[in-house]
Amino acid sequence: MSRVLLFNKPYGVVCQFSCDGLHSTLADYIAVPDMYPAGRLDTDSEGLLILTDDGVLQHRISDPRYKLAKTYWVQVEGTPDEAALEKLRNGVNLSGFMTQPAQVKIMNEPENLWQRIPPIRERRNKPTSWLELVIREGKNRQVRRMTAQVGYPTLRLIRYRVGEWTLDGLEPGIWREAAV
Template identity: 50%
Template sequence: MLIAFNKPMNTLSQFTDEGKWHGLSRFGLPSGVYAAGRLDRDSEGLLLLTDDGKLQARITSPRTKTPKTYFAMVEGTPSADALAALCAGITLKDGPTAPAEVAQVDAPDWLWPRDPPVRHRKTVPDAWLRLTITEGRNRQVRRMCAHVGLPVLRLIRWSVAGHALVDLAPGDWRAV
């Protein structure tokens, strides 16, 4: 069984609550499924869950180079140099990243309101990037964007391994 779940902001990618943060247990997911990968508490979007250990390993293994696409609202205006650096790969403290597919895009038309809302500053512009990576390091997209001077204000995972978030509201799930 494979489940596509739209993880809301401030929800953990585990079933148990931890402190003031809620886990996945409150969303009526089938028993016996586990997250195939993680999505940070402050990130939103597609989280795949499965009861198949081999499938979970295949989705999460760095060797399979599973593509993951994100939409990132960043603070600032991306320069051509910043976008080129993200595309070429960034050297982070834990080593160089693989090249990424990156494009500046309009705000997604499927975007839902975030709770809490993103704080907007009148004097600082923001922009949206669509990034596809084939790694899954801890907070990788956030760290890559920060490295080129574009702090992430909102991060939404759109797709993993060919499965996309299409027509799933935050907190909703479906079998795929």
């Protein structure tokens, strides 16, 4: 029987079990043998990371051919206008790579959101906004590159959902077993 773990990856943690000498790793939080991440989050991103002991399931979760939706909460610098949101909805050209259309909307700051350590940089004269952005692919730093391309750099990135699995009830650095 396959096992699946849902982990709320804190900021600054590398999505690998082996030590890189610079950052905390998954081994500092998860002492379950034979578990492997299904996908990755950048060191400076937070949120839902799925781990499994089933290679086939790992592939189905992480391979964009299976079109598993990934929902991100994205804090951006500034307040995106409708033209910027429409660009994200239509796909963005990232240096020769055209992203698939994203679902995106402005949202309120998530309730009960934990403090990030270290906190984001804030400017007195520049407001920030939160977006809910859903994509079905996952190129390197894609969400950050997309928001920057439309003029609203990402300050904080939290993956909230992958398919039907969510962060609900998981504090940073905590994991739980999930039904497959």
